[in-house]
Structure formats: C-alpha cells, structure tokens
Amino acid sequence: MTGRSEDVDEYVAALPDDARTVMEDVRRVVHRLVPGVAETISYRMPTFVLDGLPLVHVAAWKKHLGLYPLPPMDGELAAQVEPYRGAKDAMQLRYDRPVPYDLVERVVAVLLEQRHRGND
Secondary structure (H helix, E strand, O other), rough: OOOOOOOOHHHHHOOOOHHHHHHHHHHHHHHHHHOOEEEEEEEOOOEEEEEEEEEEEEEEEEEEEEEOOOOOOOOOHHHHHHHEEEEEOEEEEEEEOOOOHHHHHHHHHHHHHHHHOOOO
16 A cells, blocks of 8 residues: 555654554554564555564554454454454554454464463
C-alpha cells in the first residue's frame, strides 16, 4: 500500500488516515506489551523484532491491516480470532469495523510466550 519505505515511521506516515490510525494503535499495543521491542521494515512491512528475531509483522492493505504470523491457538482464543482470519496464519483488522485491540494483545502475548519458551 505504501511502496518501498525504508523506515517504519515513513511507512506509517504514508498511509491513509484510517489505516494510519489502526497501525499506530497496533504499534502502541505491541510496545506496551513488549517493552524494548524494536521496529524495522522486513518483507516490505513493519516488523517488530525481539532479541534480533522477528516477533510479528504488520502490513497495511486497502481495506485492512494484516498481522502475521498467527501463533498456533486452540480453544477460546482460536474461536475469537476465527472471524478475523484472512488466511491460516494471518489476522485481518478491517478499517471499517471496530478493531479488537484486546484480541490483538492476546495474540501478541501468545507469540511472546512462545518466543520465551523457545529461549529456555
């Protein structure tokens, strides 16, 4: 959607208002949940990096913000995420609907937990 940005702030600044608002809010959620997380552009999309490895990617599309990859989930969390799935491992946050930031936070928390288990 934004072309070839070299910097996350540049990527976000080039977005239309609806996409920029959702992107900024998702960034705040991730930074609140993962203090010290870094941001970079990887695969032409903003990527949150923890301990030198990608934690989660986000990309602005015409009608939604994509969040990649989704962690393996089951039970209640999987059921809550299901309406937002755009693909097996992606979550689509539509600009024309309320964004479930609490659900985004829960998904990122699972990614973070998996990362920490992998480092043990």
